[in-house]
Amino acid sequence: MRPIRVLHILPNFGTGGAERLVVDLMEAMDKGLFEVAAISLFPESRSMLEEEIRERKLNVFFLNKRLGPDPSITIPLYRLIRDYKPHVVHTHRYVLRYSLLPTLFNRVPGRVHTMHNVAQKEVDAVGKWVHKLAFTFCQVVPVSISEEVATTVKALYGSDLYTPIVYNGITTARFSTGGPASKRGERLVLIHVGRFAPQKNHDLLIQGFALALARHPYLELWLVGDGHLRPHIQSLVQELSLQKHVRFLGLRKDIPELMKQADVFLLPSDWEGVPLVVLEAMAAGKPVVATSVGGVPELVKDEKTGILISPGDPETLAGAILRLARDSDLRRRMGEAAHKWALERFDVQKTAQAYGELYLKLLRRRGRK
Secondary structure (H helix, E strand, O other), X not given: OOOEEEEEEEOOOOXXXXXXXXXXXXXXXXXXXXXXXEEEOOOOOOOHHHHHHHHHOOOEEEOOOOOOXXXXXXXXXXXXXXXXXXXXXXXXXXXXXXXXXXXXXXOOOEEEEEEOOOHHHHOOHHHHHHHHHHHHHOOOEEEEOXXXXXXXXXXXXXXXXXXXXXXXXXXXXXXXXXXXXXXXXXXXXXXXXXXXXXXXXXXXXXXXXXXXXXXXOOXXXXXXXXXXXXXXXXXXXXXXXXXXXXXXXXXXXXXXXXXXXXXXXXXXXXXXXXXXXXXXHHHOOOOXXXXXXXXXXXXXXXXXXXXXXXXXXXXXXXXXXXXXXXXHHHHHXXXXXXXXXXXXXXXXXXXXXXXXXXXXXXXXXOOOO
C-alpha cells in the first residue's frame, strides 16, 4: 500500500507550541504508513526550529507570504497542494483563511485543523468566520487539544460539531530528571518559559515572585523567551529592585538542560490551550505552579504533580511558591509524580498514533483508503 501523504500547513516555524508539535509529529508518525511534509507560509527565518528541520532533513516547503493579509499566497499554496497530492491536509493556527479554497479545489479528501488554544482566542474575527464555514460546510474536522478547548469550540462554532480530542505531546526522551535538590538556605531556582506577551502575564509573575522573595531570600527566577513586552518586564524588575534575583535568558536551545537545573516551573497565564512547556517541565520531574485556565487542569493534577492557582492573584502565586520553596520533600514527591504522569500520558508517540488513527478514519469514511 502506498504511504498516506500528510501535509501540515502553518504560518511559520517560530518558537510556539504549535510549531514544536508539528516538527515532533513529522518525526513521530509511522513511516511505514505515512509520508509527512509541511508548508510554512512565510520564508525561512533561521529560527531554532528551522535549524532542527535542516538537521533532521524534514520535508518542509517555504513560501513567501507578506506581512499582514496576503490573499495572493493562495496561488502558490494551491500549486504546492496540487503537486504534492496529499491525502490529508492538517492546518494550524490562522492558516485556514488561505488554505481552505486551495484544499477544496484540489479535492483533498482528509481535512484536519488543530485548535491550539481556546476557540475565542485562537483567531481574529475574520478567522472565526472562516473556521465556522470550514467546520460547518467544508468537512474540515477541528481537533481540540483538551476537554476545555473542545467545550469552547462547541460553544463558538456549534454544539453538534464533531471535535475529537487529541492531547498535545512532547518527545519525553529529551528530558531527564535530577538536577538540584536545593536545601534550606541555598538558592532555589524558579523557571518560566514563554513569550513575553499579554497571555503569559509576566506582570503577575514578577509581582508574585517579589512577594515570595520578601519572605524567602534565596529565590532566583529564570525567564526564558522573548517578545514585545520584554522591555516592560525588565523595567518592572528594576523598579522593584529585583535585578539580582531575576535572569533574562532569552531564546534558548537548551530547554531540557535549563529544566534540569531548575527546582520549580511557573506558568501564571491568563489563558492557555495545552501548553507544551508544562509537559516539558513535568517530563523533567519538576513540580508545576500554574493558573487553572484552559486545558492546564487536565495536565497538572492539583496537589499531586503541582499546585493550581486562580488567575490574576499574585498573593496566591507567592503562597504556592513559598510552599514549595520551604518543603523539599513536597517538591520531590510532586516532581516524581509529574515525571511519571508525563511519560504515561503525554509522549508525542501517543499523539502521533491518535492523529494517525484519525486520518485513517476520515479517509475510510470518504472512501479513499
